[in-house]
Amino acid sequence: MLTVTSVALWISLVVPGQADSAAWKPLFNGKDLDGWKHVGPGKFVVEDGQLRTEGGMGLLYYEKEKLGDCVIRVVYKTKDRRSNSGLYIRIAEAPAEPWYAVHHGFEVQIADGGNGSRGTGSIYTFAESAAKPAEPGEWNTLEVTLRGTRVTTTLNGQPAADFDSSTLKADAGDKEGPGDPARTPRAESGYIGLQNHDEGSVVTFKEVSVRPLGAK
Numbered sequence: 001m002l003t004v005t006s007v008a009l010w011i012s013l014v015v016p017g018q019a020d021s022a023a024w025k026p027l028f029n030g031k032d033l034d035g036w037k038h039v040g041p042g043k044f045v046v047e048d049g050q051l052r053t054e055g056g057m058g059l060l061y062y063e064k065e066k067l068g069d070c071v072i073r074v075v076y077k078t079k080d081r082r083s084n085s086g087l088y089i090r091i092a093e094a095p096a097e098p099w100y101a102v103h104h105g106f107e108v109q110i111a112d113g114g115n116g117s118r119g120t121g122s123i124y125t126f127a128e129s130a131a132k133p134a135e136p137g138e139w140n141t142l143e144v145t146l147r148g149t150r151v152t153t154t155l156n157g158q159p160a161a162d163f164d165s166s167t168l169k170a171d172a173g174d175k176e177g178p179g180d181p182a183r184t185p186r187a188e189s190g191y192i193g194l195q196n197h198d199e200g201s202v203v204t205f206k207e208v209s210v211r212p213l214g215a216k
Contacts, residue, residue: 024073024209027062027192035064040098042196051205053085053196059098061091061193062208068189072144073209079202080136081113086124086197089144089151090190101193103182106165108144108153110195110203112136121153121160125180131155139206147213148188 027035030049038044042055051060067089074087091105101107107124112133114120121129121142133140133155142160145152153160165186172183194205 023211025211026207026209028205028208030206033060035062036060037063037094039095042199044194044196049206051194051208053194053201053203056196056198056201057098058196059088059095059101059193060196061088061095061101061191063094063191066189066191067146067210069147069213070145070210071213072146072192073207073211074142074194074205075139075207076110076142076203076205077139078110078112078133078136079204083112083136083201083203084195084197085110085201085203086195087142087144088191088193088195089146090186090188091193092187092190094191095193098195102179103184104186105190105193106151106163106186107181107195108142108151108161110142112140121155123151123153123161123163126165127151127161127163129153129155129160131158131160145213149185 028051032046038058038060040058042058044060045052045054086107086109088101088105088107091101095101109122109124110120112120116128117125119129120133121131141156143154149166150164152162168183168185170185
């Protein structure tokens with residue numbers, strides 16, 4: 001006779017994905033923007049259980065809580081190679097406008113036509129990405145691990161970028177170019193957000209989830 005304990009053990013052994021999915025907490029519910037707030041131009045549209053960018057440059061941030069050490073997972077696809085977006089992390093305070101996140105957080109880039117420190121999976125202008133995205137219209141899984149001052153990313157299971165922000169200096173106010181982020185340290189806990197970049201960029205998200213470090 002199967003007991004409750006034996007059934008649970010069977011599920012964990014025979015269906016390993018069941019245990020993995022239970023560790024992830026969805027931040028986007030697939031129905032509406034509950035828990036999220038948009039600042040700046042453009043917007044995000046909820047359509048067929050997915051989030052789609054429209055216009056910009058704006059930022060949709062998760063306002064319910066700041067995230068410390070954790071793993072963040074987004075599943076996205078681009079309309080074409082020029083489509084641009086990003087996952088912002090470590091945003092120090094609730095942003096009143098989108099540029100606050102640029103200079104008081106880090107952007108994990110989504111720009112499948114880019115490369116190096118401006119390509120998908122990179123820590124924008126800070127650390128290059130070694131991974132290559134799928135073709136436009138195909139889903140990609142981007143995972144970002146936050147551990148203290150260190151940020152690592154993977155794209156479709158392949159290592160992408162690795163950056164330790166402890167190398168940044170409090171008195172460094174220089175930037176690499178117009179619109180590029182300040183080179184100062186960031187908080188080790190902060191809000192996350194998704195960017196809607198411009199009118200011509202269309203990026204769709206079907207998952208935004210988080211799990212504690214160590215959970216599987």
